[in-house]
Amino acid sequence: MRKRIVAGNWKMNKTLKEGIELAREIELQVEKQEDKSAGVIIGLPFIHLSEVSKIVNHKLISIAAQNCSSEPRGAFTGEVSAEMIKSTGIEYVIIGHSERRSYFNEDNETLNKKVKLALENSLKPIFCIGEQLEERKQEKQFEAVNKQLREGLFDLDDEEFSKIIIAYEPVWAIGTGETATPQQAQEMHKYIRKLVTETYNQEIADNTTILYGGSCKPTNAKELFSNPDVDGGLIGGASLKADDFFEIINSF
Numbered sequence: 001m002r003k004r005i006v007a008g009n010w011k012m013n014k015t016l017k018e019g020i021e022l023a024r025e026i027e028l029q030v031e032k033q034e035d036k037s038a039g040v041i042i043g044l045p046f047i048h049l050s051e052v053s054k055i056v057n058h059k060l061i062s063i064a065a066q067n068c069s070s071e072p073r074g075a076f077t078g079e080v081s082a083e084m085i086k087s088t089g090i091e092y093v094i095i096g097h098s099e100r101r102s103y104f105n106e107d108n109e110t111l112n113k114k115v116k117l118a119l120e121n122s123l124k125p126i127f128c129i130g131e132q133l134e135e136r137k138q139e140k141q142f143e144a145v146n147k148q149l150r151e152g153l154f155d156l157d158d159e160e161f162s163k164i165i166i167a168y169e170p171v172w173a174i175g176t177g178e179t180a181t182p183q184q185a186q187e188m189h190k191y192i193r194k195l196v197t198e199t200y201n202q203e204i205a206d207n208t209t210i211l212y213g214g215s216c217k218p219t220n221a222k223e224l225f226s227n228p229d230v231d232g233g234l235i236g237g238a239s240l241k242a243d244d245f246f247e248i249i250n251s252f
């Protein structure tokens with residue numbers, strides 16, 4: 001059955017020294033935890049990957065990059081390739097975060113190339129999808145998510161798709177303090193799982209981890225995670241404090 005996961009996304013926060021300290025603090029807390037069945041991932045800025053990868057126990061905490069290039073290598077100044085990320089010893093990469101989609105104009109075609117390069121380099125993608133506020137107001141949220149999945153992921157074969165984690169993050173809830181209600185989250189996660197069943201099969205859908213993201217915090221995580229199709233969270237702001245992040249990890 002699918003794995004439950006809590007993944008932090010530090011975004012563009014923390015110096016290297018602060019990042020090492022936070023990773024150590026989180027690891028200390030996870031180490032003491034009795035039930036270690038949920039996976040813990042921290043999504044770090046590129047500059048932290050290599051150093052943090054050397055100091056954490058990968059059995060307790062996995063590491064994700066927050067992006068990778070859509071090109072394999074070459075004259076792309078400032079870019080970081082999937083192969084380079086893999087060489088730091090980490091396991092995951094966040095692809096298609098709404099901030100990448102909106103501030104850096106990343107479309108589904110580009111994101112599909114990133115996913116394929118990540119998989120070719122044995123990185124597991126955490127693929128983010130989610131509707132804009134306008135789309136929700138017009139009741140077009142299912143259409144929006146359907147398009148992102150079809151164009152971003154659904155040409156993968158069964159084996160490739162089984163390495164994907166999906167993160168449903170309604171854009172209107174990211175960093176805004178506004179959270180989807182548990183009912184809204186469950187409704188969308190159920191819809192996503194149904195699409196995966198139709199595109200692949202029931203077994204693959206049952207094994208796909210679908211995370212919720214968008215102002216998830218210690219006070220609402222329990223209620224969100226208690227839904228049958230919500231398998232954990234992608235956490236932004238609340239992943240920057242070890243205590244808050246740990247409380248969320250303990251919310252299953």
Ligand code: PEP
Pocket residue numbers: 009097169173174175176177213214215216234235236237238
């Ligand atoms: C995110 O960045 O993926 C996110 C969900 O942010 P926040 O938890 O701060 O809304």
